[in-house]
Amino acid sequence: MSNESVLIAPSVLSADFTRLGEELESIANADLVHYDVMDGHFVPNLSFGTEILRQAKAATKLPLDVHLMVTNPEEQVPWYLEAGADVVTFHYEAQTHADRLVGLIHDAGAKACVALNPGTPVVALDAILDELDMVLVMTVNPGFGGQSFIPGSIGKLRALRRMCAEHGVSPLVEVDGGIGADNVGEVVAAGANVIVAGSKVFKAADHAAAIEELRRNGAMGLAKRA
Numbered sequence: 001m002s003n004e005s006v007l008i009a010p011s012v013l014s015a016d017f018t019r020l021g022e023e024l025e026s027i028a029n030a031d032l033v034h035y036d037v038m039d040g041h042f043v044p045n046l047s048f049g050t051e052i053l054r055q056a057k058a059a060t061k062l063p064l065d066v067h068l069m070v071t072n073p074e075e076q077v078p079w080y081l082e083a084g085a086d087v088v089t090f091h092y093e094a095q096t097h098a099d100r101l102v103g104l105i106h107d108a109g110a111k112a113c114v115a116l117n118p119g120t121p122v123v124a125l126d127a128i129l130d131e132l133d134m135v136l137v138m139t140v141n142p143g144f145g146g147q148s149f150i151p152g153s154i155g156k157l158r159a160l161r162r163m164c165a166e167h168g169v170s171p172l173v174e175v176d177g178g179i180g181a182d183n184v185g186e187v188v189a190a191g192a193n194v195i196v197a198g199s200k201v202f203k204a205a206d207h208a209a210a211i212e213e214l215r216r217n218g219a220m221g222l223a224k225r226a
């Protein structure tokens with residue numbers, strides 16, 4: 001059995017934006033706030049930018065986990081570091097100089113993460129894996145909240161675990177999209193330890209209780225890991 005813990009990162013993409021302060025208070029028992037930036041090009045949707053991140057930073061004590069779904073992360077990463085991001089994720093499919101970008105994030109004192117779309121194999125990270133604090137495995141095609149989990153993600157999580165063991169590293173492994181109390185145990189058993197959940201937290205009647213249920217069921221998945 002592992003001593004590792006499961007971290008819960010509610011995605012404010014599913015929050016009521018007109019009451020963002022109260023929504024952030026309602027998830028104070030979470031570990032991170034997941035902040036989805038969508039540019040209308042990398043993904044077919046637009047969300048929010050640096051100004052709302054700055055306001056969120058002032059309204060919560062939780063670390064801000066910024067997921068950049070943008071075509072030009074080299075330009076935008078510095079904006080989000082300056083606005084208070086604690087973890088910055090850019091997509092493998094969007095970047096051109098991953099190593100430089102990771103260095104820039106570390107120089108600013110933040111944690112660096114690279115995200116993989118469902119169609120991108122984990123081997124894409126081979127050259128950069130040792131530098132990463134976290135890997136984000138997208139379990140839906142990015143762009144929208146409330147989609148269904150892609151079952152093939154389980155094999156990909158296991159492949160990532162094997163690759164990390166080969167490299168002798170243990171970055172955090174975040175999963176994002178279609179995760180709820182019913183499947184969190186399975187993704188944790190396969191190797192995930194940071195759980196993003198948007199609709200399953202913010203559409204629940206009691207947000208804090210939904211977070212605790214994810215944490216509890218995730219811990220059961222940890223116990224099932226080989």
Ligand SMILES: O=C(CO)[C@@H](O)[C@H](O)COP(=O)(O)O
Pocket residue numbers: 011013014034036067140141142143144145146147176177178179196197198199200
């Ligand atoms: O990055 C994304 C979507 O592109 C996510 O972070 C979603 O916000 C997750 O939402 P649910 O699938 O949990 O509703």
Ligand SMILES: [Co+2]
Pocket residue numbers: 011034035036067176196
């Ligand atoms: Co996300």
